[in-house]
Amino acid sequence: MTVISRNPADPADLVITVDTPGADGTRAAVERARAAQGAWYASGAAARSAALxxxxxxxxxxxDELTALAVREVGKPAGEARGExxxxxxxxxxxxxAPYAPAGAVHDTAAGPGLLLTRRRPYGVAGLITPWNFPLAIPVWKAAPALAAGNTAVLKPAPEATACALRLAELLGLPEGVLTVVPGGAEEGAALVDTADVVSFTGSxxxxxxxxAATAARGIPAQAELGGLNAALVLPDADIEQAADHLAAxxxxxxxxxxxxxxxxxxxxxxxxxxxxxxxxxxxAEVCGPVIGEAAxxxxxxxxxxxxxxxxSVLTGGHRSDGPGWxxxxxxxxxxxxxxxxxxEEFFGPLAVLLPAADLDEAIAIANSSRHSLAASVHTRALDTxxxxxxxxxxGMIRINAPSTGVDFHLPFGGTGSASYGEREQGTAALEFYTASRTVSLLPPA
Structure with a gap:
C-alpha cells in the first residue's frame, strides 16, 4: 500500500507519497529496535542525555524548515507551527x-543486615502511535521519555503527518534502530501493538x-489518549469580553x-x-484555516x-467558508x-455548543456528564468559586481564566472517563510509564 499526504490548504499539493511496510515490515522494524535496545541502554546516562x-x-x-513543513502538511497556522x-x-x-534522575531507592531490610533496592528498568521497545494535529511535539513527548529511560522506539505516525515524522526522525540523528518511523495505517498500527513491549497511543x-484490548490481551502496559469533549464554565461575575476572547481561541x-x-x-x-x-x-471575526480533510x-x-x-439555532458560522482548501x-x-x-461526541473542528445553567452546581453537572473530559476552563473573578x-x-486538566487549550509538558497530561486510559503522559509520570519497577534483595551469605 501507499501513504499519500496532501496539503489541506491546497489539496492539489501532494506533500509525500511513500510505500508502507505492511505487517511483516513493521514486525521487522520492531526486531531491529529490540536488537539495538541493549546497546542503547548500556551506553549510559551521559550518552543518552547527550544524544537527546x-x-x-x-x-x-x-x-524554519520544520515550521514550513508543519504548515504545509497539516495546515497548522505558522505561528502555532513555530511554537510547536x-x-x-x-x-x-x-x-x-532524565537519564541522570534516580532510577530507584534503597530500603532497610525487615530484619538483619542487607539492602533492599527498588530499580526502574526500561521495557525494551516502545510502540508509539501518534496523530496528525501535533506532528512534531506528540511524537517527541512520547519518544523522548521512552528513549531517556533506555528503551528504543518505533513510531507509527498518522498518514496525514508522514512527512513531518520522517523528517523529524532524520534530523534527530539517533543511532540506527533507536528511533524508527514506520509509515502506514491500520495494518502497521496493529502489527506494532502486537509486537512492542510497551505502547503509547493518541488518536480516536x-x-x-x-x-x-490488544495490549490487555498481551499483558503489556499501554496508555491511550482518546477524544476530548471539553467544557468551559462562565460565571456571571466573569469579564465577559475576556472570556469570549479565551473561548474563541x-x-x-x-x-x-x-x-x-x-x-x-x-x-x-x-x-x-x-x-x-x-x-x-x-x-x-475569527480567521480560521482548513480542517485536515474533506471527510472532516x-x-x-x-x-x-x-x-x-x-x-x-446557529449563532454564527457552520458552513464551508471561502478560506483555503477544506x-x-x-x-x-x-x-x-x-x-x-x-x-x-468530539467533532474535532471549530464548533461549539452554548448551554445555559442556573447555577454553578448545574454547570458542573453538565460538564461532568461528558464521557471525554480531558480539559476544562472556568471563568470567574471569585477565588472561592x-x-x-x-x-x-x-x-484531568483545569484552567482558570484561560483557554482550555495549552499544555505544560513538565506536568502530567491526561483526562478522565473515555478521554484517557492508563498512566499519564509527560513530566516525570512518562518516565514511570516507560519503566518497570523491580525489587532487589541484597543479603550477605548465611
Missing part, C-alpha cells in the same frame, strides 16, 4: 536530564479501544483540531445573554445541518436538541 541534547539542537537549527517546533526542542532538553476513541485555534479544544460553553445565570452575543461576534469538513457541516433541522467557518450553536451527537469548581470538575 544533540537532537534538540538539530530541531532548533532546522526550525520550539516546544519540541524544549521537550527534548527536558528529558535530556474507536481505535484507542482496540489498542487497549479555544474553539477555533488551529480550526479546533486539538484534543483540549472547547466544545461545550456553559454560561451560568446572567452570563448567558452577554456571552452569547460576545462569543458569536468574536467567532464571526463533511462531518462538521453535517453535524450543523442535523442540529439545525432538530431546532438548534475551510469551515467557526460555529456556535444554541438550543441543540437533547441526544444530538454534538452534546456527546474557582477553587470550588476546580475541586469538583472531573476533567
Amino acid at each position: 541534547t544533540r537532537a534538540a539542537d538539530a530541531v532548533e537549527a532546522h526550525a 517546533v520550539a516546544r519540541t526542542a524544549a521537550i527534548l532538553r527536558y528529558y535530556a536530564q 476513541t474507536a481505535v484507542g479501544r482496540a489498542v487497549i 479555544a474553539i477555533a485555534g488551529y480550526a479546533g483540531q486539538k484534543c483540549t479544544a472547547t466544545s461545550l460553553v456553559i454560561a451560568v445565570g446572567a452570563a448567558y445573554e452577554p456571552l452569547r452575543e460576545a462569543l458569536a461576534k468574536r467567532l464571526a 469538513l463533511d462531518r462538521l457541516t453535517t453535524a450543523v445541518d442535523t442540529a439545525r433541522a432538530g431546532g438548534a 475551510s469551515f467557518a467557526p460555529a456556535l450553536l444554541a438550543e441543540v436538541p437533547a441526544g444530538h451527537p454534538l452534546l456527546g 474557582a477553587l470550588a469548581a476546580a475541586d469538583r470538575l472531573a476533567a
Whole structure:
C-alpha cells in the first residue's frame, strides 16, 4: 500500500507519497529496535542525555524548515507551527536530564543486615502511535521519555503527518534502530501493538479501544489518549469580553483540531445573554484555516445541518467558508436538541455548543456528564468559586481564566472517563510509564 499526504490548504499539493511496510515490515522494524535496545541502554546516562541534547539542537537549527513543513502538511497556522517546533526542542532538553534522575531507592531490610533496592528498568521497545494535529511535539513527548529511560522506539505516525515524522526522525540523528518511523495505517498500527513491549497511543476513541484490548490481551502496559469533549464554565461575575476572547481561541485555534479544544460553553445565570452575543461576534471575526480533510469538513457541516433541522439555532458560522482548501467557518450553536451527537461526541473542528445553567452546581453537572473530559476552563473573578469548581470538575486538566487549550509538558497530561486510559503522559509520570519497577534483595551469605 501507499501513504499519500496532501496539503489541506491546497489539496492539489501532494506533500509525500511513500510505500508502507505492511505487517511483516513493521514486525521487522520492531526486531531491529529490540536488537539495538541493549546497546542503547548500556551506553549510559551521559550518552543518552547527550544524544537527546544533540537532537534538540538539530530541531532548533532546522526550525524554519520544520515550521514550513508543519504548515504545509497539516495546515497548522505558522505561528502555532513555530511554537510547536520550539516546544519540541524544549521537550527534548527536558528529558535530556532524565537519564541522570534516580532510577530507584534503597530500603532497610525487615530484619538483619542487607539492602533492599527498588530499580526502574526500561521495557525494551516502545510502540508509539501518534496523530496528525501535533506532528512534531506528540511524537517527541512520547519518544523522548521512552528513549531517556533506555528503551528504543518505533513510531507509527498518522498518514496525514508522514512527512513531518520522517523528517523529524532524520534530523534527530539517533543511532540506527533507536528511533524508527514506520509509515502506514491500520495494518502497521496493529502489527506494532502486537509486537512492542510497551505502547503509547493518541488518536480516536474507536481505535484507542482496540489498542487497549490488544495490549490487555498481551499483558503489556499501554496508555491511550482518546477524544476530548471539553467544557468551559462562565460565571456571571466573569469579564465577559475576556472570556469570549479565551473561548474563541479555544474553539477555533488551529480550526479546533486539538484534543483540549472547547466544545461545550456553559454560561451560568446572567452570563448567558452577554456571552452569547460576545462569543458569536468574536467567532464571526475569527480567521480560521482548513480542517485536515474533506471527510472532516463533511462531518462538521453535517453535524450543523442535523442540529439545525432538530431546532438548534446557529449563532454564527457552520458552513464551508471561502478560506483555503477544506475551510469551515467557526460555529456556535444554541438550543441543540437533547441526544444530538454534538452534546456527546468530539467533532474535532471549530464548533461549539452554548448551554445555559442556573447555577454553578448545574454547570458542573453538565460538564461532568461528558464521557471525554480531558480539559476544562472556568471563568470567574471569585477565588472561592474557582477553587470550588476546580475541586469538583472531573476533567484531568483545569484552567482558570484561560483557554482550555495549552499544555505544560513538565506536568502530567491526561483526562478522565473515555478521554484517557492508563498512566499519564509527560513530566516525570512518562518516565514511570516507560519503566518497570523491580525489587532487589541484597543479603550477605548465611
